[in-house]
Amino acid sequence: MEFEPPLIEVFKNLCKTSSENDHVAELINSSRSKSYELPLVDLGRLNSGQLMQQKECEKEIIEASKEWGFFQVVNHGICEEMLMELHEEQVKLFRQPFNKKSSQNPSNSPIGSYRWGNLAAKSPAQFSWSEAFHIPVSSVSDFAGLNHLSSTVEEYTKLISKLSQKIAEILADNIGICKSSYQKLLGDKVVPSSCYLRMNRYPPIPEFHSEVCGLVAHTDTSYLTILHQNKTGGLEMKKDGMWISVKPNPDALVINIGDLFQVLSNGFYKSVTHRVLTNSKTERFSVAYLSCPTTDTVIRSLSEHSIYRDFSFGEFKSQVQLDVKYTGNKIGLPGFLR
Numbered sequence: 105m106e107f108e109p110p111l112i113e114v115f116k117n118l119c120k121t122s123s124e125n126d127h128v129a130e131l132i133n134s135s136r137s138k139s140y141e142l143p144l145v146d147l148g149r150l151n152s153g154q155l156m157q158q159k160e161c162e163k164e165i166i167e168a169s170k171e172w173g174f175f176q177v178v179n180h181g182i183c184e185e186m187l188m189e190l191h192e193e194q195v196k197l198f199r200q201p202f203n204k205k206s207s208q209n210p211s212n213s214p215i216g217s218y219r220w221g222n223l224a225a226k227s228p229a230q231f232s233w234s235e236a237f238h239i240p241v242s243s244v245s246d247f248a249g250l251n252h253l254s255s256t257v258e259e260y261t262k263l264i265s266k267l268s269q270k271i272a273e274i275l276a277d278n279i280g281i282c283k284s285s286y287q288k289l290l291g292d293k294v295v296p297s298s299c300y301l302r303m304n305r306y307p308p309i310p311e312f313h314s315e316v317c318g319l320v321a322h323t324d325t326s327y328l329t330i331l332h333q334n335k336t337g338g339l340e341m342k343k344d345g346m347w348i349s350v351k352p353n354p355d356a357l358v359i360n361i362g363d364l365f366q367v368l369s370n371g372f373y374k375s376v377t378h379r380v381l382t383n384s385k386t387e388r389f390s391v392a393y394l395s396c397p398t399t400d401t402v403i404r405s406l407s408e409h410s411i412y413r414d415f416s417f418g419e420f421k422s423q424v425q426l427d428v429k430y431t432g433n434k435i436g437l438p439g440f441l442r
């Protein structure tokens with residue numbers, strides 16, 4: 105099929121050249137993961153006009169961010185029709201010929217970039233059986249034009265940006281970031297050119313390779329990520345050393361804490377490792393919105409006893425890119441401890 109990236113060829117080569125081939129199966133162990141229900145938060149209460157309900161909802165968001173780093177939300181203000189249209193546009197986007205998709209590849213392109221597999225992978229265990237478009241929010245409209253997508257993608261991005269800001273305000277307020285500091289740390293710094301929409305597609309994988317990840321284990325380089333997943337499961341998060349699968353709920357969006365909120369809160373909120381498993385029968389789609397600041401933003405906790413040294417977001421991103429290039433893996437926050 106002309107839309108499929110040549111994942112199998114690259115993966116086979118990686119298997120040939122890698123001595124770790126025999127150990128891939130150790131990494132997945134998908135049959136041992138548990139299917140828990142993540143905390144489910146009804147956001148309808150935030151605008152109910154009832155102070156008690158609003159506070160209760162905020163408390164649940166804070167508790168889930170602290171205990172799980174992951175939660176699902178319903179009554180988030182994005183209607184089912186829009187989510188269905190978003191999905192259809194996404195299918196259309198990925199059904200374009202591979203050559204056209206990969207021509208949108210330059211990583212410094214302001215309009216967005218296309219990734220498939222993981223060309224930095226040093227072993228099969230580091231390979232991601234997926235393709236993705238990474239689009240700065242400020243370029244969503246140009247990107248949609250270039251790929252003949254409807255205005256739904258832009259409308260979705262506007263709504264999800266607002267939702268992300270609301271959740272960020274609640275989390276920041278709880279860790280003592282007052283309105284004026286919030287503006288300096290997040291409000292003025294989280295702008296459309298620094299936030300991203302990541303559209304992911306996970307093609308079905310031949311059964312004999314089912315030990316390969318759709319997306320290798322990672323934490324998100326963001327303040328917050330809000331994810332819409334289609335009905336095909338596969339997302340797993342790590343809790344207490346166990347992989348837990350995040351069952352798709354058609355009414356819900358998945359929110360997870362990224363590395364930057366973990367630093368801001370000095371480890372109170374958890375940026376949790378997650379990954380995506382592959383499926384031999386059905387393809388999976390997801391759209392992740394990543395809220396990020398401008399590269400010059402200094403990331404620091406307000407605590408006097410911060411466990412992380414101060415760093416700019418640009419420095420953090422560059423380090424992540426270097427680590428992936430040289431080791432095949434993201435190291436992330438452990439490299440920024442004091």
Ligand SMILES: O=C(O)CCC(=O)C(=O)O
Binds near residue numbers: 302319324379389390
């Ligand atoms: O597809 C998913 O469920 C997860 C995607 C993800 O973790 C990411 O894009 O960072």
Ligand SMILES: [Fe+2]
Binds near residue numbers: 322323324
């Ligand atoms: Fe992620």
